[in-house]
Amino acid sequence: MKKVLVANRGEIALRIIRTLREMGIKAVAVYSVVDKDSLHVKFADEAVCIGQDEASSTYLNIPHIISAALVMKCDAIHPGYGFLSENYKFAQICKSHNITFIGPSPENIRDMGDKVKAKEIARSLGVPLVPSTDVVKNVKEVYDFINRYGLPVIIKAAGGGGGRGMRVVEKISEVEQKILQASNEAKNFFSNPDVYVEKLIPNPKHIEVQIMGDKNRAYHLFERDCTAQRRHQKIIEEATSLLPQKVRNSILEDALKIANSIKYTNAGTIEFLYDPQSQQHYFIEMNTRIQVEHPATEMVTNTDIVKLQVLSAMNEDLSSLIPSSFSGYAIELRIYAEDSYRFAPSIGNITKTYFPSFRDVRVDTAVYNGYNVTQFYDNMICKLIVKGEDRLDAIKRAKIYLNQVIIEGVNTNIQLLNDILNDEKYVNYQYHTRSVDELVLLKSKQEITV
Numbered sequence: 001m002k003k004v005l006v007a008n009r010g011e012i013a014l015r016i017i018r019t020l021r022e023m024g025i026k027a028v029a030v031y032s033v034v035d036k037d038s039l040h041v042k043f044a045d046e047a048v049c050i051g052q053d054e055a056s057s058t059y060l061n062i063p064h065i066i067s068a069a070l071v072m073k074c075d076a077i078h079p080g081y082g083f084l085s086e087n088y089k090f091a092q093i094c095k096s097h098n099i100t101f102i103g104p105s106p107e108n109i110r111d112m113g114d115k116v117k118a119k120e121i122a123r124s125l126g127v128p129l130v131p132s133t134d135v136v137k138n139v140k141e142v143y144d145f146i147n148r149y150g151l152p153v154i155i156k157a158a159g160g161g162g163g164r165g166m167r168v169v170e171k172i173s174e175v176e177q178k179i180l181q182a183s184n185e186a187k188n189f190f191s192n193p194d195v196y197v198e199k200l201i202p203n204p205k206h207i208e209v210q211i212m213g214d215k216n217r218a219y220h221l222f223e224r225d226c227t228a229q230r231r232h233q234k235i236i237e238e239a240t241s242l243l244p245q246k247v248r249n250s251i252l253e254d255a256l257k258i259a260n261s262i263k264y265t266n267a268g269t270i271e272f273l274y275d276p277q278s279q280q281h282y283f284i285e286m287n288t289r290i291q292v293e294h295p296a297t298e299m300v301t302n303t304d305i306v307k308l309q310v311l312s313a314m315n316e317d318l319s320s321l322i323p324s325s326f327s328g329y330a331i332e333l334r335i336y337a338e339d340s341y342r343f344a345p346s347i348g349n350i351t352k353t354y355f356p357s358f359r360d361v362r363v364d365t366a367v368y369n370g371y372n373v374t375q376f377y378d379n380m381i382c383k384l385i386v387k388g389e390d391r392l393d394a395i396k397r398a399k400i401y402l403n404q405v406i407i408e409g410v411n412t413n414i415q416l417l418n419d420i421l422n423d424e425k426y427v428n429y430q431y432h433t434r435s436v437d438e439l440v441l442l443k444s445k446q447e448i449t450v
Contacts, residue, residue, distance in 0.1 A: 005065070350370070
């Protein structure tokens with residue numbers, strides 16, 4: 001493999017380019033006109049413009065990306081995360097053009113991207129599942145499910161993730177409205193209106209296992225705790241977790257059971273809900289790509305997951321590169337351009353940035369002084385990954401670092417991140433997946449009272 005096209009933008013494109021350079025592989029960037037001054041364009045060996053602005057006509061435009069790869073004589077394409085990373089048809093098209101897709105097989109993406117089918121696979125292996133329906137065909141099926149399992153339930157998009165196409169139903173009168181809302185959002189984001197219904201576990205933790213597969217078998221790089229979420233979207237991730245060892249072992253074993261049963265290759269995550277009361281875990285889905293939060297795992301395992309992806313795509317044996325242990329504890333914080341307490345994106349020019357240099361702190365970002373946050377793409381500014389000796393040490397160091405970051409010109413969620421890190425429930429590992437929303441509601445009420 002001598003030349004790879006990076007079919008993405010921003011910090012993940014830079015992240016992939018860095019590893020390709022270290023491996024002696026040339027990197028080709030693609031970019032929209034809006035992104036012509038972006039750092040991934042500047043630091044790639046070559047770059048190709050693929051359109052004007054909207055994601056649908058640029059980073060999601062399969063003909064343009066394939067054409068760029070062919071014109072630039074690329075051996076492979078790395079999709080990063082988001083955009084086309086979980087589009088099995090894109091992976092098939094790459095294969096039909098003799099371009100290596102640096103990711104799982106089209107069959108893996110297709111089967112595990114369908115959440116209902118993924119659950120069927122897990123069920124066949126005896127992996128615990130949250131009670132749920134198949135794809136809902138009519139509203140009667142939803143009422144029947146509620147009559148059997150009770151409220152609350154959650155309606156989920158069958159063909160997507162990232163918090164999109166999800167609605168919680170707490171009252172029977174909300175059923176039809178919430179189904180319509182979830183289905184419409186799923187159609188808009190994933191071109192698939194199908195939804196299913198799942199019993200809502202009261203106060204769960206969200207645990208994901210980092211999987212890496214080669215031509216022989218799948219391996220795990222331990223787990224991450226992704227419980228701190230805002231409206232089902234992760235904002236703080238931890239590697240690894242404070243799960244009881246018996247529970248951790250069961251989750252890791254079930255994740256490998258699923259990955260090996262489908263002969264999974266390359267990077268992916270197998271995701272679970274964990275109920276601390278019953279100490280029971282439940283499979284919920286698989287993400288067939290590298291995750292935004294992969295650096296947290298890299299920090300505690302001393303690995304390069306992108307390098308492992310490339311080697312897997314080259315049919316290399318990874319067994320000697322997979323760590324058998326981890327050290328320390330890492331926390332990743334996503335900084336967004338937004339008004340957190342109004343949940344509104346902040347668009348504009350970043351006039352000043354400062355990220356201090358600390359031991360065991362990594363900053364993954366593509367912004368600079370003068371960078372323009374537009375309405376066209378994701379509004380994440382950077383990821384801060386802080387490693388400590390243990391979880392409490394990592395939290396302490398994250399708070400110190402966060403208070404020395406300077407980002408001017410746009411609003412950010414730094415205050416929200418500080419509020420979470422200083423929340424007694426978070427510090428004591430008592431958070432569940434709705435804790436951030438509860439904190440935001442509490443802070444908003446306090447602000448109105450003042």
